[in-house]
Amino acid sequence: MKLRILSVGGQYLTQSLRQLGHAVLSVCPDPEADIPLPHPETARNLLEQAAGRGFIPDMLFYADDGNLPLLINPESAPCPSLYYSIDTYCNPWHLPYARGFDLVLAAQKDFLSLFADEGLPAQWFPLFCRSVDEAAPFDARDIPVAFVATLGHKNNPGREPFLRNFRALHPLVMRSGDFFPVFRRSRIVLNQTAFSEVNFRCFEAMGCGSALLMEQCGNGLDELFTPDESILPPYPKDDAAEAARIASSYLARPRQLAEIAENGRRLVAQRHTSLVRAQRLTEHCRQLRAASAQQARLDQADLRRIFVRTAFGMIASELRGPHLERHRAFFHNLATH
Structure with missing residues (x-):
């Protein structure tokens, strides 16, 4: 079964997912994205933008792109969701933020236990090569x-x-x-x-x-x-x-x-390769859909929201300097309201 995947953040697997026949709507700051998103947005507003394009996602896939989070309230997404944490080692806010998703994919194996110890379903999902060419002699x-x-x-x-x-x-x-x-x-x-x-x-x-x-x-x-x-x-x-x-x-x-x-x-x-990882991601997506994994998250939405706000508080505390004051105030507001 082919899936409709809303891909937020890093678009590392978009091309390979499309190669497998899935419909993928890309959302990121890149002006060439299907939905260019220069600033954080709520899940509801993002899904409304997707619906305006006739796209109702089966899955939400958020891949860490090394930037601040684009999705304000991932815990409210009505479809199953996955979070791919790549730079966990320098972004400790990933741990509470990941509570807003149904499955965490950790690029670095040593950090897998950090998510598991928090009671989060987590899988090791190593990085990859985007393409392999015939090697030069x-x-x-x-x-x-x-x-x-x-x-x-x-x-x-x-x-x-x-x-x-x-x-x-x-x-x-x-x-x-x-x-x-x-x-x-x-x-x-x-x-x-x-x-x-x-x-x-x-x-x-x-x-x-x-x-x-x-x-x-x-x-x-x-x-x-x-x-x-x-x-x-x-x-x-x-x-x-x-x-x-x-x-x-x-x-x-x-x-x-x-x-x-x-x-x-x-x-x-x-x-x-990215194609091998896209095939594995597809299996995770199908398993989550078959289990209606989002229901347990939605039933705990209030608790999950507390963890996500904790992540925003951590981000606000790390944004220092006059040039980051606007960003600090934004995430502080999200953490406290």
């Missing part, structure tokens, strides 16, 4: 080691010194912005994270046919990938010397390095 790749991401990030003060120390020991191409052109030319992609999360960069690098050099972490890394088979052996977090040693060692063994890179690319193509 490994011998033709002219960048030995690359890193592409925000170089100076407020949530990751250790990144810049780590990269500087790595570069002092081993050549490294560093860029910000579009990673595809660089990854497709790279033999090794170096990854460094804020909170040892298994981020999009892991999957995208492997999908481009590069060997992933990742730091040691939890979050299911060893369940997703096999060191020395589909990824390079992980280095201790922030240990630039060990990361440089691993890179140098494997670059000196190009045949083994190419084999690991290709194993990783095939693994991502088989198990970790």
Whole structure:
């Protein structure tokens, strides 16, 4: 059965869901969205806008896009709903906010227990690669080691010194912005994270046919990938010397390095694409609809609303500075009224 899905926030799976035959109405700040939404909105008003387009959703899917919440009262949505928490590690408000939904999908496995301990139905839903291309011949790749991401990030003060120390020991191409052109030319992609999360960069690098050099972490890394088979052996977090040693060692063994890179690319193509995740999301949606999961939430709407307001209070307390005063006041008002 094909579904009508109202997709709010990050539109990472929209194209793949449509590829599966579902009708998806995109809602986010992007002017190109089906419903451009530059500011938070109530579920009722959002559903009225959708109805004006002849769209009555079977499901509400809200994917974390790294921004403040767009949906003011998710607990009142009349259809089953899912919340995809990605940056849980730097947004603790996700925990009470998720009470407004019927199922939580957690991108980082180590945070799954936080939702479960709150009594929330939760599933591990790892990140993914949007597309996997035929890899460029490994011998033709002219960048030995690359890193592409925000170089100076407020949530990751250790990144810049780590990269500087790595570069002092081993050549490294560093860029910000579009990673595809660089990854497709790279033999090794170096990854460094804020909170040892298994981020999009892991999957995208492997999908481009590069060997992933990742730091040691939890979050299911060893369940997703096999060191020395589909990824390079992980280095201790922030240990630039060990990361440089691993890179140098494997670059000196190009045949083994190419084999690991290709194993990783095939693994991502088989198990970790947006289409694979969209298929799994579809199964979650069908199970929630079959169980009329929204009814239990609606029966507890007053209690759920208290948790959602707690999330808004947490957000208001974190918004500091004159330039954020309007936003702080907005979320403080939501928390107290």
